[in-house]
Amino acid sequence: MGRTGDTRERIVRTSARLLLSRSYGSVSVDDVCTAADVRKGSFYHFFPSKAELAKAVVDLHTDALIDRLAATSGESAAARLHGVADAVGAIQARFESTFGRVVGCPFGNLAAELSTVDDALRDHLASAFARWEREFAVICHRAQQDGALRDGVDPDRLAHSLLAHTQGQILLAKVGGHSAADVATTLHDLIDVHLREGAV
Amino acid sequence: MGRTGDTRERIVRTSARLLLSRSYGSVSVDDVCTAADVRKGSFYHFFPSKAELAKAVVDLHTDALIDRLAATSGESAAARLHGVADAVGAIQARFESTFGRVVGCPFGNLAAELSTVDDALRDHLASAFARWEREFAVICHRAQQDGALRDGVDPDRLAHSLLAHTQGQILLAKVGGHSAADVATTLHDLIDVHLREGAV
DNA sequence: GCGCTAGTTGACCGGTCGGTCAACGGAAAT
DNA sequence: ATTTCCGTTGACCGACCGGTCAACTAGCGC
Numbered sequence: 259m260g261r262t263g264d265t266r267e268r269i270v271r272t273s274a275r276l277l278l279s280r281s282y283g284s285v286s287v288d289d290v291c292t293a294a295d296v297r298k299g300s301f302y303h304f305f306p307s308k309a310e311l312a313k314a315v316v317d318l319h320t321d322a323l324i325d326r327l328a329a330t331s332g333e334s335a336a337a338r339l340h341g342v343a344d345a346v347g348a349i350q351a352r353f354e355s356t357f358g359r360v361v362g363c364p365f366g367n368l369a370a371e372l373s374t375v376d377d378a379l380r381d382h383l384a385s386a387f388a389r390w391e392r393e394f395a396v397i398c399h400r401a402q403q404d405g406a407l408r409d410g411v412d413p414d415r416l417a418h419s420l421l422a423h424t425q426g427q428i429l430l431a432k433v434g435g436h437s438a439a440d441v442a443t444t445l446h447d448l449i450d451v452h453l454r455e456g457a458v
Numbered sequence: 459m460g461r462t463g464d465t466r467e468r469i470v471r472t473s474a475r476l477l478l479s480r481s482y483g484s485v486s487v488d489d490v491c492t493a494a495d496v497r498k499g500s501f502y503h504f505f506p507s508k509a510e511l512a513k514a515v516v517d518l519h520t521d522a523l524i525d526r527l528a529a530t531s532g533e534s535a536a537a538r539l540h541g542v543a544d545a546v547g548a549i550q551a552r553f554e555s556t557f558g559r560v561v562g563c564p565f566g567n568l569a570a571e572l573s574t575v576d577d578a579l580r581d582h583l584a585s586a587f588a589r590w591e592r593e594f595a596v597i598c599h600r601a602q603q604d605g606a607l608r609d610g611v612d613p614d615r616l617a618h619s620l621l622a623h624t625q626g627q628i629l630l631a632k633v634g635g636h637s638a639a640d641v642a643t644t645l646h647d648l649i650d651v652h653l654r655e656g657a658v
Numbered sequence: 659g660c661g662c663t664a665g666t667t668g669a670c671c672g673g674t675c676g677g678t679c680a681a682c683g684g685a686a687a688t
Numbered sequence: 689a690t691t692t693c694c695g696t697t698g699a700c701c702g703a704c705c706g707g708t709c710a711a712c713t714a715g716c717g718c
Contacts (some may be wrong), residue, residue, distance in 0.1 A: 261667075281571045283483025287706060297667050302707065304665095348590055361574055369633040370570030371481045374561055384634050411651070418630070419644060423619070426626030430618070433569040434584050444619060451611070463695075487676060497697055499679080504695095508676065 266304045268294045274315045278353060278361045282312060282371050312368060313382050319364040320386045323389075327393050335401035337352070339449050342394065346424055347442025350431075354438040360431040363424070371428075391421050401453075408454050416452055423448050459600065466504045468494045474515045478553060478561045481570050482512060512568060513582050519564040520586045523549070528594050535601035541648050546624055547642025550631075554638040560631040563624070565590075570629075589623050601653075608654050616652055624647050 272294035276285045287308055291298050305311045326349065328339035354360050361367075363387055373380040398413035398420075407413065427441045470493035476485045487508055491498050505511045526549065530541040553561050561567075566587055573580040598613035598620075607613065627641045 265665075277466060279574060281483065281575050283481065283571065284575050286704075288704080298707085299668070299709080300666055306707095308706065322512065362570060366629060367570050370567050370629055371483065373633045374479060375481050375484050380633055380635075387633060408651070415644065415647060419623070419648065422630050422644065423623055423625030424626065425629050426622030426624065428623050429566060429570055429625050429629070430587065433573045433580055433587060435580075444615065444622065447615060448619065451608070465695075486674075488674080498677085499698070500696055502677065 265294075265296055265300055269296055269301060269304060269311070270314050270318055273311055274318055274364070275356075277312070277315055277367070278364060279357055282368060287311075309376050309379055312372070314381055315383055316365065316368065316379075316386055320389065323390065324393065325367060334406065335397055335404045335455055336406040338397050339401055339453075340446060342397065342420070343442055343445035343449060346428075346445060350428060350438035350441055359435065360428065360438055360441070362432045363428045366428060367423045382410075387421065391417050394420050406453055408452055411452050420445075420448065465494075465496055465500055467544070469496055469504060469511070470514050470518055473511055474518055474564070475556075477512070477515055478564060479557055482568060488510075499621065509576050509579055512572070512579055516565065516568065516579075516582055516586055519587065523590065534606065535597055535604045536606040536653055538597050539601055539653075540646060542597065542620070543642055543645035543649060544643060546628075547638060550628060550638035550641055559635065560628065560638055560641070562632040563628045566625045566628060587621065591617050594620050606653055608652055611652050619652075620645075620648065654655060 269290060273290050276290060276293060287298065287301060290311070291297075291301050301311075301338070305314070323345075324443070326345050327342065330338060330345050332338040332341050349364075350360060365383055369383045369387070373383065394417035395414055398407070398417045401407050402411075402413045407416070424441075424445060427444050430436070431438065431441050459554045469490060471489050473485070476490060476493060487498065489503060490496075490511070491501050501511075505514070513568065526545050530538060530545050532538040532541045535572065550560060550563075565583055569580070569583045569587070579609070594617035595614055598616045601607050602611075607616070624641075624645060627644050630636070631638065631641050
């Protein structure tokens with residue numbers, strides 16, 4: 259075996275930061291290399307292309323998100339639903355304090371920019387979103403079993419709706435210059451209208 | 459005066475098409491010029507920069523959207539609310555048939571990609587979204603006056619929520635390969651949960 | 659201590675990027 | 689008919705893009 263280092267990880271983490279602060283198109287491989295203090299040859303030793311780097315960044319965020327959702331607990335399913343909104347709010351708040359403003363969702367940003375440009379990356383993002391939605395759906399189904407959902411509310415549709423709302427809300431906050439706290443608030447509102455009155 | 463032509467308009471319309479089918483970063487000025495059969499010098503006669511072209515494209519879509527919303531009528535405010543969902547669905551369906559798949563919202567795509575990159579463009583998009591949201595809000599307020607809204611539903615928040623939902627739903631359809639019809643359906647669902655039962 | 663190999667380096671490449679410019683052309687106003 | 693000036697043209701620019709490569713180096717297994 260040859261030597262071992264943290265170069266690859268440094269590249270991914272640095273890219274994650276740069277991709278949040280700007281767009282995929284405006285972040286060059288040279289930018290990444292400079293910021294990560296890595297020579298370009300090393301970059302292409304680990305990644306066959308810039309697009310593959312983007313996938314790695316998506317994976318990084320996916321893992322982080324799943325971890326945080328797993329840590330989200332609450333007595334009732336209804337409370338766990340609100341916990342999801344809190345998790346999203348917390349992540350966005352961290353980004354906001356790091357970059358000084360809402361910079362968007364790591365998945366949503368890449369999805370909007372590259373879904374029509376790179377099919378492989380779109381697939382990758384679709385999988386990430388699907389996984390995310392499945393996590394939501396599990397909680398929504400439990401909420402329904404608990405009788406916390408309003409009549410006629412389909413748990414799968416609610417999960418999808420929740421995800422869409424999250425994406426849209428973050429996007430609007432990003433372009434409108436709103437705060438991460440507002441994102442969480444409107445998310446809580448959406449959950450409330452789907453819950454039976456009095457449910458906790 | 460010198461001669462007059464449709465060059466500028468041809469540039470804008472061609473760009474609108476290209477920007478929907480791909481991303482801002484992946485569409486070069488040369489691409490636009492080739493597709494519009496315009497020489498680059500002419501392009502820069504009308505637009506000081508590529509970013510200014512993007513603004514013009516945003517304006518084009520804004521006008522089209524406002525026109526369509528104005529044409530949306532219905533007996534009751536509740537029906538007009540659903541008419542908004544239909545309008546969005548119709549626009550997306552047209553894009554879908556043109557490009558063979560859901561390609562995203564013209565505003566949302568640019569907002570996601572460029573909000574963190576170009577401040578002037580972000581402002582421009584923020585104004586477009588604000589105008590859009592105001593149109594929604596008027597209808598939501600009327601619905602409330604008609605007593606069609608569920609108790610505790612704030613019309614302004616509903617308008618914002620509707621916009622966010624639209625954006626998120628379109629984004630998810632784009633990355634997930636869903637159809638424009640699904641977007642409209644989920645939008646109708648969202649409206650229904652905010653309406654008092656039995657309201658039309 | 660030696661060989662293997664994963665990791666590193668920096669020079670290099672062709673193409674494309676957004677943008678510039680001086681010269682030219684043609685319709686409208688006089 | 690001449691002036692005027694918006695519109696048009698195509699050659700041109702330096703910077704930067706993503707990506708390549710041959711030579712080199714340092715650590716692990718032996």
